[in-house]
Amino acid sequence: LNFASPGAPRASMHSQVFEPWIDQIVAESEGTLNIRTFYASPLGNYNNMYDRVLDGVVDIAFATMAPIGGMFVQTDVASLPFETRSALEGSIALWNLYEKGVITHEFDDIKLLGLFLFPNSALHMSDRSIRSLEDFRGAKIRTAGKLQSDTLALLGGSPVTAGASEIYQGLSRGVFDGTIIPWTGIAPFKLEEVTQYHLNAPLGSSIAMVFMNKDSFEDLPTVAQQAIERNSGRSLTERLGRHSDQDAAAIEQRTRQIEGQIIEELDPEEATRWRTELQPVIDSWVANTPNGARILSAFREEIQQLRSTEP
Amino acid sequence: MTDLIDQLNIRAARITRKIASLGVLLMLAIVLLTAADVLLRWLASASVPGVNEIIQLCMAVAITATFPAGVTSRANLTIDILQRKVTEKFHKNCSAFGSLCLLLLFGFLAVRVGVHAQHLSERNAISLFLEIPQAPFIFTVAALLSITTLAQFVVFLQDMKNALANYRELSDKGLILVAVFSLLAAAVLVSILGYMTEYFVPTALDYAGIWVGILFILLWIMALGFVPIAAATGLTGLLGTAVFLGNGPALSVLGSEAAEYLGNVQLAVLPLFLMMGGFAAQAGLASDIYKLAHTLFAKFRGGLAMATIGGCAGFGALTGSSIATAATIGQVALPEMRQRGYSAGLAAGCVAAGGTLGQLVPPSTAIILYAILTEQSIGQLFIAAIIPALLAIIAYMVTIRTVVGFAPDSAPSNNEKTSLKEVLQAAKGALGVLVLFGLVIGGLYGGIFTATESAAVGAGGAFVFALLRGKLKGDAFWEVMAKTTAMTAMIFLLIIGAVNFSFFVAISGLPELVTGFVQNLDVAPLLIIALFLVIYILLGSVMDPFPILIITVPIVAPVIADMGYSLIWWGIIMVCVVETGMITPPFGINVFVLKNIAGGDVPMHTVFKGVLPFVLADLIKLALLVLFPALVLWLPSTM
Numbered sequence: 001l002n003f004a005s006p007g008a009p010r011a012s013m014h015s016q017v018f019e020p021w022i023d024q025i026v027a028e029s030e031g032t033l034n035i036r037t038f039y040a041s042p043l044g045n046y047n048n049m050y051d052r053v054l055d056g057v058v059d060i061a062f063a064t065m066a067p068i069g070g071m072f073v074q075t076d077v078a079s080l081p082f083e084t085r086s087a088l089e090g091s092i093a094l095w096n097l098y099e100k101g102v103i104t105h106e107f108d109d110i111k112l113l114g115l116f117l118f119p120n121s122a123l124h125m126s127d128r129s130i131r132s133l134e135d136f137r138g139a140k141i142r143t144a145g146k147l148q149s150d151t152l153a154l155l156g157g158s159p160v161t162a163g164a165s166e167i168y169q170g171l172s173r174g175v176f177d178g179t180i181i182p183w184t185g186i187a188p189f190k191l192e193e194v195t196q197y198h199l200n201a202p203l204g205s206s207i208a209m210v211f212m213n214k215d216s217f218e219d220l221p222t223v224a225q226q227a228i229e230r231n232s233g234r235s236l237t238e239r240l241g242r243h244s245d246q247d248a249a250a251i252e253q254r255t256r257q258i259e260g261q262i263i264e265e266l267d268p269e270e271a272t273r274w275r276t277e278l279q280p281v282i283d284s285w286v287a288n289t290p291n292g293a294r295i296l297s298a299f300r301e302e303i304q305q306l307r308s309t310e311p
Numbered sequence: 312m313t314d315l316i317d318q319l320n321i322r323a324a325r326i327t328r329k330i331a332s333l334g335v336l337l338m339l340a341i342v343l344l345t346a347a348d349v350l351l352r353w354l355a356s357a358s359v360p361g362v363n364e365i366i367q368l369c370m371a372v373a374i375t376a377t378f379p380a381g382v383t384s385r386a387n388l389t390i391d392i393l394q395r396k397v398t399e400k401f402h403k404n405c406s407a408f409g410s411l412c413l414l415l416l417f418g419f420l421a422v423r424v425g426v427h428a429q430h431l432s433e434r435n436a437i438s439l440f441l442e443i444p445q446a447p448f449i450f451t452v453a454a455l456l457s458i459t460t461l462a463q464f465v466v467f468l469q470d471m472k473n474a475l476a477n478y479r480e481l482s483d484k485g486l487i488l489v490a491v492f493s494l495l496a497a498a499v500l501v502s503i504l505g506y507m508t509e510y511f512v513p514t515a516l517d518y519a520g521i522w523v524g525i526l527f528i529l530l531w532i533m534a535l536g537f538v539p540i541a542a543a544t545g546l547t548g549l550l551g552t553a554v555f556l557g558n559g560p561a562l563s564v565l566g567s568e569a570a571e572y573l574g575n576v577q578l579a580v581l582p583l584f585l586m587m588g589g590f591a592a593q594a595g596l597a598s599d600i601y602k603l604a605h606t607l608f609a610k611f612r613g614g615l616a617m618a619t620i621g622g623c624a625g626f627g628a629l630t631g632s633s634i635a636t637a638a639t640i641g642q643v644a645l646p647e648m649r650q651r652g653y654s655a656g657l658a659a660g661c662v663a664a665g666g667t668l669g670q671l672v673p674p675s676t677a678i679i680l681y682a683i684l685t686e687q688s689i690g691q692l693f694i695a696a697i698i699p700a701l702l703a704i705i706a707y708m709v710t711i712r713t714v715v716g717f718a719p720d721s722a723p724s725n726n727e728k729t730s731l732k733e734v735l736q737a738a739k740g741a742l743g744v745l746v747l748f749g750l751v752i753g754g755l756y757g758g759i760f761t762a763t764e765s766a767a768v769g770a771g772g773a774f775v776f777a778l779l780r781g782k783l784k785g786d787a788f789w790e791v792m793a794k795t796t797a798m799t800a801m802i803f804l805l806i807i808g809a810v811n812f813s814f815f816v817a818i819s820g821l822p823e824l825v826t827g828f829v830q831n832l833d834v835a836p837l838l839i840i841a842l843f844l845v846i847y848i849l850l851g852s853v854m855d856p857f858p859i860l861i862i863t864v865p866i867v868a869p870v871i872a873d874m875g876y877s878l879i880w881w882g883i884i885m886v887c888v889v890e891t892g893m894i895t896p897p898f899g900i901n902v903f904v905l906k907n908i909a910g911g912d913v914p915m916h917t918v919f920k921g922v923l924p925f926v927l928a929d930l931i932k933l934a935l936l937v938l939f940p941a942l943v944l945w946l947p948s949t950m
């Protein structure tokens with residue numbers, strides 16, 4: 001089998017989550033499995049990984065949902081702003097929705113192994129801070145997709161489109177004043193060099209999954225299938241969610257120690273105002289999603305339950 | 312009785328030209344849309360989100376629309392080193408076989424891109440921002456590829472006719488029968504191969520080295536046997552991927568990679584820069600820049616030769632092709648130098664060498680190709696090329712001084728004096744070139760434009776110049792466009808072949824194998840670089856830059872990166888070294904171009920002799936760039 005991830009070869013997720021995970025599966029498969037890993041681009045990129053798995057080019061893969069336009073509308077519930085506090089709770093809640101069959105049919109074509117969120121996107125600005133809605137006026141901010149653009153526009157900023165690799169240059173030249181991106185995206189692109197004011201606000205998350213070609217799975221001997229299933233699902237989801245929170249916290253901590261960096265939390269009163277402004281984003285998601293209202297309330301219930309059981 | 316196959320050819324040419332015209336108009340529309348977006352952003356500091364999604368989808372259609380015409384005009388890159396070593400009959404047979412290979416590739420592409428479009432349609436794939444459905448565009452691409460397949464069948468008929476002409480009198484209908492029969496035979500062969508690959512898949516990885524060896528030999532046999540490079544790399548890549556992953560996945564990769572690269576925003580710069588060069592030449596900007604260089608250098612001995620280098624550099628800033636530069640400047644400069652008493656060797660030598668500045672001075676198609684193969688930034692590579700290009704210009708000028716010093720009779724001694732007024736007048740004449748170059752490269756360096764935008768602005772600007780100077784009357788516009796479409800079709804076909812070939816190379820594990828081997832060698836990295844360069848100079852003596860890049864970069868770039876060198880730096884080194892190949896014997900295209908312009912009274916060896924000092928200059932420049940990487944890397948680091 002081959003496992004492919006479009007992420008950079010040295011990404012911490014590879015060494016800290018995927019590699020131990022694969023080693024464990026291979027060890028438990030009693031010699032029936034041999035998994036070859038491919039990092040970065042050879043087998044596929046973020047845009048085509050889903051098709052690559054469907055067509056059997058790749059057997060197991062990690063991919064983000066956003067570039068697979070039009071496919072995972074119900075799953076997108078977890079990407080909405082102001083719904084989750086951590087990647088971990090969002091990941092588990094989403095997995096529960098999938099397991100309980102609240103999200104229907106979206107994963108029918110593949111064998112889903114794990115489902116997780118990146119931490120909430122925060123605001124990272126170069127030379128002006130944003131604390132309140134008023135601060136958004138005239139701020140050009142880079143966004144990554146339609147949901148982020150809509151979010152930003154409702155808050156009063158002007159969204160600018162740019163690829164992830166263009167953020168550094170765009171910020172250093174003032175093409176835009178800031179970007180919406182989770183902390184996990186700061187380190188790989190060295191954005192701490194070109195940003196100074198950071199605001200932790202739950203502006204929505206991007207969703208990713210680990211999944212497998214159905215036929216590749218079914219062709220495996222039972223012992224191999226069991227090895228994969230034992231290590232996947234909720235346990236992998238939890239591992240990924242936890243890792244992504246830890247990764248973000250570590251990068252935030254590192255940035256905090258750099259002189260001149262200012263990291264703030266969104267004021268609770270402001271948060272209420274922002275939430276009110278962003279209601280149209282939620283409403284439009286509900287309106288455009290089959291069974292949207294039910295999925296959203298189920299997702300919120302899951303989150304509540306998780307928060308009440310955790311200390 | 313009228314000749315059936317000839318008639319088919321004429322009809323195919325007429326229809327495909329119409330399709331290409333539509334594609335070209337779509338490209339022009341994209342140029343205007345992009346330019347408008349840039350202006351809007353500049354004036355109103357607002358931007359239309361998702362413009363690149365429109366460009367992406369429309370460009371895929373526009374580029375594929377040039378394929379049928381590219382096929383009927385036989386715009387293929389083929390390695391023809393062995394052409395003079397084989398009989399004419401053998402060559403014709405090989406050409407017919409090459410045509411058949413290309414036909415197979417197009418057939419596969421048409422079907423698989425169609426299947427890819429079907430997938431997109433089934434899952435309602437939409438673009439990220441504007442949420443445009445993608446399937447209709449990709450279906451259109453598949454339809455255009457089907458038309459290309461038909462057009463290639465007509466070409467194949469013609470090649471069969473040429474190949475069988477000497478046998479016996481076959482009627483055209485008989486020929487068509489033979490062609491269809493050989494197509495069926497090819498289909499049977501492909502099916503057998505398909506069965507065999509499925510059998511090899513489970514064990515392929517255990518024998519990876521052997522498979523890679525077999526496929527490389529196959530590639531070389533095809534390439535040296537006059538099979539177009541695109542077909543040789545595309546089919547070898549397909550077969551190799553099938554051996555490692557199975558037939559279904561291999562075909563799926565072929566279709567989705569083709570669709571993806573046709574709609575690659577980065578690659579959209581290619582046709583746009585080609586268009587810019589075409590309009591710039593049509594507008595007469597080449598002779599403007601040459602005149603300016605002439606007034607600047609006239610007072611030196613050998614001044615006209617220096618002016619030629621200056622002219623090449625200036626025109627190189629508007630075009631991305633070294634052949635175009637050598638040919639365009641050559642037509643102006645060569646007669647002028649010969650008339651003023653320059654030796655044939657120096658005159659032809661400096662144009663041939665100056666032509667390589669067409670690639671080294673940005674924009675550059677070779678750099679774009681390298682950027683795509685290694686996923687590096689086109690913009691950074693362009694900026695990185697500036698200092699090496701300046702170095703090349705200086706090295707060529709010094710070479711001319713030295714040659715004139717050692718062989719005084721190679722250039723006339725009567726120096727001309729030019730007044731400041733004349734210089735200013737010439738500068739005013741060349742203002743167009745300066746403005747265009749300033750916009751394209753300045754905008755890119757200053758971060759005002761992305762690479763795509765600067766290409767659109769350049770193409771739009773050159774178009775406006777040609778239009779204002781009244782140079783686009785009558786058929787002129789369509790002639791420029793026909794050249795652009797032929798080059799576009801050729802290069803994109805090469806890229807489709809190349810990405811499939813590199814996909815196979817990547818999954819075969821060969822790069823890891825070579826990297827491991829080099830690590831085990833335990834010699835200084837610099838020595839390994841030197842070894843690579845010697846190999847490249849040898850390859851360059853017999854091969855074109857593009858095939859060298861396509862075949863070697865997927866293997867060599869990982870080794871370079873693994874040794875800790877910058878891939879931006881290596882890109883510039885690669886372009887320098889393969890461009891030197893354009894002027895080294897026995898096979899140097901620029902030299903052939905010059906030989907063509909110079910006509911019968913200048914023998915080939917005179918041109919090669921004349922170009923030799925410039926080859927030396929190239930080698931010195933190369934050594935400097937290798938020893939002092941900062942010459943390449945400093946400028947992009949200030950971006």
Ligand code: NA
Binds near residue numbers: 674
């Ligand atoms: Na150029």
Ligand code: NA
Binds near residue numbers: 852854891893899900
């Ligand atoms: Na050569």
